[in-house]
Amino acid sequence: MKLAIRILHTIIILISVTCTSWSQKIVGTPNIVLIYTDDVGYGDIGANGAKTIATPNIDRLATSGVRFTQAYATSATCTPSRYSLLTGTYAWRKRGTGIAPGNAALLIPTNRTTLPSMLQRAGYTTGVVGKWHLGLGPQSGPDWNGDIKPGPLEIGFNYSFLIPATGDRVPCVYVENHRVVNLDPADPIKVSYGPPLNDHDATGKSNPELLKMKFSHGHDQTIVNGVSRIGYMTGGKSALWVDEDMADVITKKAVDFIDLNKSKKFFLYFSTHDIHVPRMPNKRFAGKSGMGPRGDAILQLDSSVGDILDALARNNLMENTLIIFTSDNGPVIDDGYIDEAVAKLGDHKAAGPLRGGKYSAFEGGTRVPFIVSWKGTISPGKVSNALFSQIDFYASFAALTQQKVSNSDSLDSKNYLNTLLNKKPQSREYVVQQSLNSTLSLIVGNWKYIEPSEGPVLNKDTNTELGNSRVPQLYNLKEDIGEVRNLAEVNKDQVVRMKAILDNVKINR
Ligand code: NG6
Ligand code: CA
Numbered sequence: 050m051k052l053a054i055r056i057l058h059t060i061i062i063l064i065s066v067t068c069t070s071w072s073q074k075i076v077g078t079p080n081i082v083l084i085y086t087d088d089v090g091y092g093d094i095g096a097n098g099a100k101t102i103a104t105p106n107i108d109r110l111a112t113s114g115v116r117f118t119q120a121y122a123t124s125a126t127c128t129p130s131r132y133s134l135l136t137g138t139y140a141w142r143k144r145g146t147g148i149a150p151g152n153a154a155l156l157i158p159t160n161r162t163t164l165p166s167m168l169q170r171a172g173y174t175t176g177v178v179g180k181w182h183l184g185l186g187p188q189s190g191p192d193w194n195g196d197i198k199p200g201p202l203e204i205g206f207n208y209s210f211l212i213p214a215t216g217d218r219v220p221c222v223y224v225e226n227h228r229v230v231n232l233d234p235a236d237p238i239k240v241s242y243g244p245p246l247n248d249h250d251a252t253g254k255s256n257p258e259l260l261k262m263k264f265s266h267g268h269d270q271t272i273v274n275g276v277s278r279i280g281y282m283t284g285g286k287s288a289l290w291v292d293e294d295m296a297d298v299i300t301k302k303a304v305d306f307i308d309l310n311k312s313k314k315f316f317l318y319f320s321t322h323d324i325h326v327p328r329m330p331n332k333r334f335a336g337k338s339g340m341g342p343r344g345d346a347i348l349q350l351d352s353s354v355g356d357i358l359d360a361l362a363r364n365n366l367m368e369n370t371l372i373i374f375t376s377d378n379g380p381v382i383d384d385g386y387i388d389e390a391v392a393k394l395g396d397h398k399a400a401g402p403l404r405g406g407k408y409s410a411f412e413g414g415t416r417v418p419f420i421v422s423w424k425g426t427i428s429p430g431k432v433s434n435a436l437f438s439q440i441d442f443y444a445s446f447a448a449l450t451q452q453k454v455s456n457s458d459s460l461d462s463k464n465y466l467n468t469l470l471n472k473k474p475q476s477r478e479y480v481v482q483q484s485l486n487s488t489l490s491l492i493v494g495n496w497k498y499i500e501p502s503e504g505p506v507l508n509k510d511t512n513t514e515l516g517n518s519r520v521p522q523l524y525n526l527k528e529d530i531g532e533v534r535n536l537a538e539v540n541k542d543q544v545v546r547m548k549a550i551l552d553n554v555k556i557n558r
Contacts, residue, residue, distance in 0.1 A: 078171065078450050079423060080370040081316045082307075083442070084357065085134075086350060086418075087127065087180055087325040090380025092401030093347055094418050101397040102338055102347050106355035107420070110374055113429050114422025115471040120437040122378050124483040125407055125414030127182050127215070130377040130439065132156055135164050135183070135204070137443030137459025141483050150242040151218035151280050152191060153184035159203045162458040164443045166205025168316045171450035176208040176310075177201050178303045179320035185213055185224070193220055193238040193285070196227040206318075210302040212295070216322050217385065219282035221273040221289050223298070231288045238285035246281045253277025262327060266510040268385045276327045276386075292329035295322050300353040304360040311364040319357060323350035326384040340397060341389030343382065367424040371449070375439065376417040381407035381511050404532045408508055410484035410499050410516030411532050427470055436476040436492060441465045479550055488517055491551045495527040498547035523547070
């Protein structure tokens with residue numbers, strides 16, 4: 050009898066141990082590393098078919114996990130994509146969430162739960178390193194010479210090391226937590242996005258002879274490091290960044306964050322500057338791609354990805370870390386500087402087979418590279434054609450970490466964890482895309498509908514087809530991935546159905 054009880058006991062223990070390790074495997078709470086790149090197009094990486102540029106580290110991530118062919122940023126520009134990602138709510142629901150000037154106030158209210166604060170609640174240590182571009186400080190704007198808050202630390206990050214807006218916007222300084230790094234109080238920073246400051250630094254317009262890279266459109270204001278930017282600035286000389294070192298500086302901060310938090314559960318939002326303008330890669334990469342600085346910046350980005358993967362492997366964290374690689378919007382070749390990107394493009398198709406690019410309502414604006422890897426949990430070397438939108442990171446990470454999502458916090462995010470992990474993947478019911486001028490598009494299954502818009506057809510400066518048309522557009526993406534045959538006239542019923550779904554998304558919830 051005693052023996053029977055002992056055997057039964059052992060069996061129960063064995064079952065419970067197996068169940069626990071199984072459940073940890075399936076619903077465990079891994080670290081999350083989100084590599085969020087800037088302006089990297091669908092066709093800019095080897096894994097998506099680029100033959101003209103080598104991205105071995107990004108490709109190695111793809112072969113270690115699942116590569117999506119139809120995953121979307123929510124918007125064709127940076128600020129709204131990031132706002133939607135961190136709040137789980139479409140940016141177009143809130144005014145003032147378009148491309149933010151470099152002195153914008155924090156766009157995300159501090160009294161709501163955000164993706165990082167939800168993860169904090171789940172016990173995560175959270176960090177953001179790299180491009181922010183969601184505003185900083187109170188409504189009056191950031192105090193660059195004092196405590197810069199509210200910012201990431203007030204909306205759920207434990208640590209931040211930021212490029213405050215973009216590389217081409219002043220102030221050209223890093224902000225670590227609440228402070229500008231290396232600021233000399235005797236040389237305070239002044240910034241204006243309105244009228245010129247009385248004593249502002251030389252500008253590209255007034256002193257073009259000082260430029261090491263010329264602007265093609267816009268970008269004719271303050272010169273920093275031989276490159277003119279958007280906005281006026283004075284002071285802060287000791288704090289100015291060196292563009293050629295930027296990828297190294299932020300990648301090191303990201304690696305340090307991993308090293309420091311290796312024994313905790315962490316979320317790292319690593320938001321690269323590459324491959325946004327101004328493209329000024331380190332001399333290790335300059336001239337190496339044969340495609341000018343844009344191509345060199347892709348090589349640099351790939352190297353940063355390699356450093357992150359190496360840091361995770363060195364700390365033995367690969368089996369315990371969900372890694373995502375994606376982009377905030379599609380590609381642009383000339384985004385305001387004469388940097389050989391157009392001249393040396395050759396056969397490279399930055400958006401792959403897609404039409405349009407950054408700013409556009411066409412697929413090139415928002416269908417972006419998307420790779421998910423989690424060693425031991427996601428089967429390697431897979432390709433997923435499921436529809437996925439970055440709006441769903443919030444609710445999917447909440448499901449992963451067993452957190453409840455309140456509708457009032459995250460209006461639009463839905464749990465598509467199974468799709469993300471490629472376990473019984475399901476396509477999103479619909480995907481909403483936002484272009485530069487906030488024209489909305491909707492994808493359901495193979496159909497894509499672009500609502501009528503008065504917006505311009507072409508951005509002449511960047512040479513991007515914006516996808517705007519005064520008449521409704523309907524494309525069958527399966528048969529016509531390049532969106533050239535508008536079927537709206539021949540399939541009016543489908544247009545009516547798609548418009549009704551989009552109208553419902555616009556008013557409801
Ligand atoms: C545009 C800039 C462009 C880029 C973009 C934001 C001009 C003429 N163009 O207004 O260079 O900075 O804003 O890019 O100023 S994003 O990726 O951050 O959305
Ligand atoms: Ca961008």
